[in-house]
Amino acid sequence: MDSPLTSTVAFTIGPLAIHWSVVTTWGIMAALALLSHLITRRLTMGPGRAQAILEMLVETLDSEITSTIVGDPARFRALIGTLLLFVLTANWSSLIPGVEPPTAHLETDAALAVLVFGASVTWGIRAKGLWGWLSGFAKPSWVMIPLNLLEQITRHFSLMVRLFGNVMSGVFVIGIVLSLAGLLVPIPFMALDLLTGAVQAYIFATLALVFIGSAVSEESETTSQKDPD
Numbered sequence: 001m002d003s004p005l006t007s008t009v010a011f012t013i014g015p016l017a018i019h020w021s022v023v024t025t026w027g028i029m030a031a032l033a034l035l036s037h038l039i040t041r042r043l044t045m046g047p048g049r050a051q052a053i054l055e056m057l058v059e060t061l062d063s064e065i066t067s068t069i070v071g072d073p074a075r076f077r078a079l080i081g082t083l084l085l086f087v088l089t090a091n092w093s094s095l096i097p098g099v100e101p102p103t104a105h106l107e108t109d110a111a112l113a114v115l116v117f118g119a120s121v122t123w124g125i126r127a128k129g130l131w132g133w134l135s136g137f138a139k140p141s142w143v144m145i146p147l148n149l150l151e152q153i154t155r156h157f158s159l160m161v162r163l164f165g166n167v168m169s170g171v172f173v174i175g176i177v178l179s180l181a182g183l184l185v186p187i188p189f190m191a192l193d194l195l196t197g198a199v200q201a202y203i204f205a206t207l208a209l210v211f212i213g214s215a216v217s218e219e220s221e222t223t224s225q226k227d228p229d
Contacts, residue, residue: 007105021105028089028102032082048217069213076212079119083112084205091167091197093192103167103200106160113160113201118151124215133215159207166200 007019039054046056061081065073087103096100102108124133137148 007107020100021102021108024093025090025102025108028086028093030132032085032089065209068209069216075123076209079212080205080209082118083208085128087112087163087204088198088201091201092194093199094167094193101167101197106164109164111158112163113202116159116211117156119208119214120215124214127216149153154213159204159211163200163204166196170193 007021009017010020010023011018039050043051058077058081061077061084062073065076065080069076082148090101090103090108092101093099103112121133124136127133128136137145139148
């Protein structure tokens with residue numbers, strides 16, 4: 001099995017090399033976009049079974065968001081829901097023969113972590129203003145500025161490493177058992193990989209929500225203080 005730190009080139013566009021992990025990512029994005037279109041194109045006031053399941057999932061997601069961040073959950077629904085669906089689908093793509101999950105490659109997980117970091121910065125500045133967001137690094141004292149800056153970097157770095165380590169290890173275990181024991185023996189490990197992939201997707205989306213929530217927490221606290229009722 002190839003190193004998880006390397007990726008095989010699928011094709012080139014001029015001087016630009018396109019790796020298989022990128023191709024798989026594009027495929028997952030296209031599949032999710034098509035599925036979303038098919039599910040949501042005929043929404044009605046009297047939902048059928050598929051729409052009822054979809055509404056239940058959205059309500060569950062909104063409940064998770066409101067338990068972390070005060071206010072309208074619609075602000076964060078698209079980002080957190082998309083992260084959850086993408087990471088879950090990417091993790092489970094390892095069960096397709098010949099497909100290596102993009103989340104088993106460090107560059108994919110790094111891109112996801114950068115996306116979460118950018119979202120937390122954007123919403124933090126939007127909630128507090130640029131100066132208010134920057135001044136948060138000086139709390140409780142200005143001497144904490146370096147540590148607070150380091151915390152912002154390390155917690156998003158840990159988000160990347162956690163996802164990469166868990167998904168990559170699952171792929172390696174199944175690959176090793178498959179090469180040593182044959183086709184049928186790894187089935188229990190594949191079932192475990194399904195569970196692990198779902199748990200890791202949930203953890204990633206939840207941590208992303210927590211990080212964004214901490215960036216806008218002062219806005220929520222201020223709102224609560226102004227409206228004691």
